[in-house]
Amino acid sequence: MSDRMRSYRGPAKALHWIVALLVVSTIPAGLVMVQDGIGRGLQDALFIYHKHVGVLILILVLVRLAYRLANPPPPLPDSVPPLQQRVAVATHWLLYAALLVMALSGYVRVVAGDFPIEFLDRLGVPPLVPANEALAETAKSIHAITRFALIPLVLMHIGAALFHAVVLKDGVFASMWPGRGASS
Template identity: 35%
Template sequence: MPTQRYSNTSIVLHWLIAILIVAAFALGTIMTDMKFSPTKLQYYSYHKWLGVTVFGFVAIRLLSRLFSKAPPYPANMGLWQTRIANATHLFLYVLMFGVPLSGYFYTLAAGYPVVYFGQFELPVLMGPNPDIKESLKDLHEILTKVMLVMVLLHIAAALKHHFIDKDGLLLRMRPGR
């Protein structure tokens, strides 16, 4: 029996979001270690644009999941594995919304607007607030690190299913036919 796959929309969004998250993480790591300069400020803008884009694509992906169900898990996966997989996916969605939102509110608390692609100012939902700025920065960094761990676990599980279990799970999200 051939492996059932996710919809093409889900596959494209999955890999696009994955690439954008890796780019945002890499850029965030690079920019925070730079000395103050116009380049650093530009990198912060790019990082914010990536975050807003991830947020938007994740919202679209979540909506698409309402209209196209995920393919079933392989029959050999036990109940505990399916529960962990479902919980992990849910937690990843929470993080994919939480990381950009925490960065957005940190930016606002620091007194800066978020201007998407330098053209569209996002709504300012709160004014500058130095009292919570550092807490929001810490929250953003913690959520980012938790997301990194969860993404690595997600990748490890997919590779385990592909190379050890050989159950076709990874093929459900493979681009192409």
């Protein structure tokens, strides 16, 4: 393989950037919505946004994983040392795992806590877990703890992408950037 990386396919790029934007928007919403003194109206709006986008993230990450398994990503350029390649692969899988744990634990916390997910209710989607306060509290704890893994993983991913784009200029960032041609 040459030192330039082939590009990801369009669906992988679209799923990546949609999930990225949704995750980047839910992190501050989640951090702010639990603060005291922000006003009930804003707090309610943030809770509704956070839980609805969380369900959407869950669906999109599952679709993304299925797509990735059917369409493996292009190999990294030869200029990326083997250890960095292993770290990149591990970081991606840890990101997927953290996103799934966050989304699933958030869903379980809301539904087991007997709170609505309004758009699912309107669609007639029944709760997938029963109301159960102990389960809701466990899911709440898992959700809160997982943020300590997710946020650093997101920051590492962004930092690595910027390093490839600005310092190395090796095509890794460009391969996922929208608009670049499909993988050859």
